[in-house]
Amino acid sequence: MKIAFRPHHFLCTLGFRGSGYSPHFVKNYTQIVEALQRDEELPIQVIEGADSICAACPHQSIEGCAVEEKIQGLDARHAHILNLKAGGVLSWKEAQQRLKDHMTIEAFHHACAGCEWKAWGVCEIALRKLRAEER
Numbered sequence: 001m002k003i004a005f006r007p008h009h010f011l012c013t014l015g016f017r018g019s020g021y022s023p024h025f026v027k028n029y030t031q032i033v034e035a036l037q038r039d040e041e042l043p044i045q046v047i048e049g050a051d052s053i054c055a056a057c058p059h060q061s062i063e064g065c066a067v068e069e070k071i072q073g074l075d076a077r078h079a080h081i082l083n084l085k086a087g088g089v090l091s092w093k094e095a096q097q098r099l100k101d102h103m104t105i106e107a108f109h110h111a112c113a114g115c116e117w118k119a120w121g122v123c124e125i126a127l128r129k130l131r132a133e134e135r
């Protein structure tokens with residue numbers, strides 16, 4: 001499975017708990033998460049714009065993402081904090097280490113500002129758990 005993530009989807013993936021915008025979106029995302037959990041060495045390419053997760057999103061159309069402007073803000077903040085560059089490749093294991101090292105809880109509140117899922121709390125819980133783990 002070839003996986004490409006736009007910058008903010010690394011943390012989203014850590015927090016994914018089987019919810020999303022449609023059954024098709026959730027099925028696709030679940031397959032990606034399960035593949036990464038089976039093999040943490042799987043390479044993930046960093047890209048700009050629609051990625052492996054967006055591919056099944058109902059907000060995508062021929063005109064692109066319906067909320068692209070907001071999403072670009074999330075991507076810019078996550079890319080800066082995690083030092084992610086378009087075209088770069090890292091494994092899920094490396095990505096988690098980068099989240100653990102650089103995504104403080106304070107940084108998370110800044111990076112994810114404006115996301116409709118943030119108040120649900122699962123991303124923050126997943127990040128706190130990762131940061132507390134010995135790695």
Ligand code: SF4
Pocket residue numbers: 008011012013015074111112115116117118123
């Ligand atoms: S708060 Fe939103 S952008 Fe941030 S990790 Fe969670 S789902 Fe992704």
